[in-house]
Amino acid sequence: MPANDVWRALSDPTRREVLRLLRDGSRTAGALAESFDVSKASMSHHFGVLKSAGLVRTERRGQSIVYSLNTSVMEDVATLLAGLVPRHAAKRVKT
């Protein structure tokens, strides 16, 4: 999980929304894509960015590919952020 890839992945609003959707459970590429007003090809590109950053995992199920959050890496992201926040700004990350 190169930190640079993670930050870059998070810099796009579409990708952040994908992560938010995945908070509620795994979804197929197609199901995710339907939530956005963007071509499936473009969504596939976003999925690739999220995947190479290690933020999501994939699993084939029949004809579909199911995406889910890689929760352990999401924890690492919290740590990355902690490296920027000054000590007295520490707070409980409520989820």
Place this chain on the structure above:
Amino acid sequence: MPANDVWRALSDPTRREVLRLLRDGSRTAGALAESFDVSKASMSHHFGVLKSAGLVRTERRGQSIVYSLNTSVMEDVATLLAGLVPRHAAKRVKT
């Protein structure tokens, strides 16, 4: 603090390093710029991005302009991140 601006500001490694430097205390634009192998004009651009995202504050001191972290906004950033991390991935953000 539009969330988009914050994430965009954080997506650049130079800007993240600026924030890390500011964790240890305020610094002038020139002092910050010396830590990077980039022109002062480019650094000024980065400062502008950080500032318009609300991540840093400025204060003129004589000929210099002193940059410091906007700690309250850094807390908000932690909240933004929390909006992406699934419940069972919650963790103490150690700083």
Place this chain on the structure above:
DNA sequence: TGCGTATTTAGATGAGAGGCTAAATATCTA
């Protein structure tokens, strides 16, 4: 006021990102 220092703004450039359509690949089912 005039000069030196500190910083930002203007304008140009090259690389990269995200978008699209069309084609390719993988899987299921008849």
Place this chain on the structure above:
DNA sequence: TAGATATTTAGCCTCTCATCTAAATACGCA
């Protein structure tokens, strides 16, 4: 195997971003 469905890859285009140099602005001090 043929056809339908799901997803990714390829190729192209446009726009944004980080960077640079040069010029402009702001301040302190003689």
